[in-house]
Amino acid sequence: MNLKVALLQLLPGKGLTEQTMIGKKACEQAKAMGAHIALFPEMWSSGYYIPQDEKAVNELSVSVKDDFVHGFRALAADLEMAIGITFLERHEPRPLNSSFFLTEKGRKCFIILRYTPVHLLMRRCCQRAKTFMWRIWMLEKT
Numbered sequence: 001m002n003l004k005v006a007l008l009q010l011l012p013g014k015g016l017t018e019q020t021m022i023g024k025k026a027c028e029q030a031k032a033m034g035a036h037i038a039l040f041p042e043m044w045s046s047g048y049y050i051p052q053d054e055k056a057v058n059e060l061s062v063s064v065k066d067d068f069v070h071g072f073r074a075l076a077a078d079l080e081m082a083i084g085i086t087f088l089e090r091h092e093p094r095p096l097n098s099s100f101f102l103t104e105k106g107r108k109c110f111i112i113l114r115y116t117p118v119h120l121l122m123r124r125c126c127q128r129a130k131t132f133m134w135r136i137w138m139l140e141k142t
């Protein structure tokens with residue numbers, strides 16, 4: 001079996017709703033072209049737009065329980081394909097740049113990999129990163 005991976009190179013929309021619509025359409029097109037996996041660009045939820053105001057950054061962040069993540073979980077199950085979704089994850093004390101690898105099994109979708117490069121870039125808000133560290137969590141079911 002040949003494994004086909006769609007590297008989605010997409011232009012960002014205006015806001016989370018448009019990002020979701022663009023992303024879902026791209027996954028559907030990738031599936032139609034025979035892809036088994038669709039991978040999003042980094043920070044897809046915000047198109048890598050990061051305001052300089054800490055409150056605005058927090059407002060852009062997405063919870064793991066929000067419709068954005070659940071929508072892509074449902075899509076992975078519907079399309080019977082794996083999706084690597086990326087987003088600005090709501091987290092304390094500051095949001096994280098997260099990636100979830102979603103895969104379907106028997107009409108259900110599981111997060112099988114959570115990858116979060118933790119950029120230590122926010123003394124006050126969004127200054128350039130001087131250091132960073134990597135964390136990878138393997139999750140069985142969520």
